[in-house]
Amino acid sequence: MPILSIRHVTRYRYRNPVALGEHRMMFRPRESYDQRLLSSSLTITPVPTRLRAVQDVFGNCVQVADFSGRTRDLTFESRVRLEHTPLAAFAGIDGEVECYAGQTPFAYDPQDLPDLLTSMERQYPDPAAEVDAWARRFVRQGGPTSLQTLLGDMTQAIYAEFQYRTRLTGAAQTPLETLSSRSGSCRDYAVLMIEAVRSLGLAARFVSGYIYSPWTGAAAEGRIGSGHTHAWVRVYLPSCGWVEFDPTNGIVGNADLVRVAVARDPRQATPLYGAWFGDAADFIDMQVEVDVRAEPDTVVQLPAPRAVAIA
Numbered sequence: 001m002p003i004l005s006i007r008h009v010t011r012y013r014y015r016n017p018v019a020l021g022e023h024r025m026m027f028r029p030r031e032s033y034d035q036r037l038l039s040s041s042l043t044i045t046p047v048p049t050r051l052r053a054v055q056d057v058f059g060n061c062v063q064v065a066d067f068s069g070r071t072r073d074l075t076f077e078s079r080v081r082l083e084h085t086p087l088a089a090f091a092g093i094d095g096e097v098e099c100y101a102g103q104t105p106f107a108y109d110p111q112d113l114p115d116l117l118t119s120m121e122r123q124y125p126d127p128a129a130e131v132d133a134w135a136r137r138f139v140r141q142g143g144p145t146s147l148q149t150l151l152g153d154m155t156q157a158i159y160a161e162f163q164y165r166t167r168l169t170g171a172a173q174t175p176l177e178t179l180s181s182r183s184g185s186c187r188d189y190a191v192l193m194i195e196a197v198r199s200l201g202l203a204a205r206f207v208s209g210y211i212y213s214p215w216t217g218a219a220a221e222g223r224i225g226s227g228h229t230h231a232w233v234r235v236y237l238p239s240c241g242w243v244e245f246d247p248t249n250g251i252v253g254n255a256d257l258v259r260v261a262v263a264r265d266p267r268q269a270t271p272l273y274g275a276w277f278g279d280a281a282d283f284i285d286m287q288v289e290v291d292v293r294a295e296p297d298t299v300v301q302l303p304a305p306r307a308v309a310i311a
């Protein structure tokens with residue numbers, strides 16, 4: 001049961017004093033059976049005139065800050081401690097859930113369907129059905145396909161066949177852009193996999209949070225995406241609920257993943273955004289630092305990561 005300490009700092013710098021509008025933050029991890037928050041703090045400089053917390057439509061914690069006056073620097077520092085107890089991705093499943101190709105799509109229980117529909121709707125145009133075709137390469141021809149196998153293979157395919165590129169700002173690429181370039185950031189990979197999964201009739205959501213990389217030293221590369229915020233996917237499967245998949249690292253399950261925000265679309269899970277007022281040339285830069293560490297005596301030694309296909 002490792003205890004993780006997370007420090008997340010974002011700093012904005014301006015050439016001349018600027019006025020600040022409302023800023024909204026998603027830094028506080030969601031509590032669940034696999035992660036329990038022990039403490040959290042948020043330090044903002046300059047001190048806001050008002051700071052409040054609300055829950056959005058998905059149950060994420062959103063902190064909202066209002067400011068007065070002008071400043072050349074704006075800094076947000078979040079510190080969190082939590083127990084992280086990941087479970088095997090498909091623990092407790094009796095038998096196999098099956099997905100069928102062709103004219104027999106997978107169907108959820110009618111009682112669940114009304115609550116899952118918005119997570120099943122496609123968000124990006126695919127006029128030539130390129131995303132559909134890519135998704136169906138993981139469906140067996142002439143027989144049922146285990147969803148466990150399909151989703152594991154799709155996760156591993158993105159991890160093995162695409163080139164990761166760090167991009168800390170800007171909107172996510174469209175799935176077609178990621179397919180065409182065979183490259184992208186973690187959020188680009190997540191958007192592609194979400195759209196592919198939805199094309200098969202499954203409910204999927206975007207997850208924003210942090211990744212812990214326990215492997216250090218010259219012999220190990222560690223987790224891709226450590227050092228800043230991370231993004232991955234969760235898919236709803238009967239009998240086991242929401243299961244998480246990180247195509248950036250080939251992770252099936254929630255090992256080393258700290259969930260902060262879950263949303264239908266990546267724009268609804270932005271870790272920090274807000275407004276400022278001044279000349280465009282006043283903006284100098286934004287610096288982001290994320291440090292995720294396991295506290296001493298809570299670390300479980302594991303072998304270095306490697307891609308393993310799900311049978």
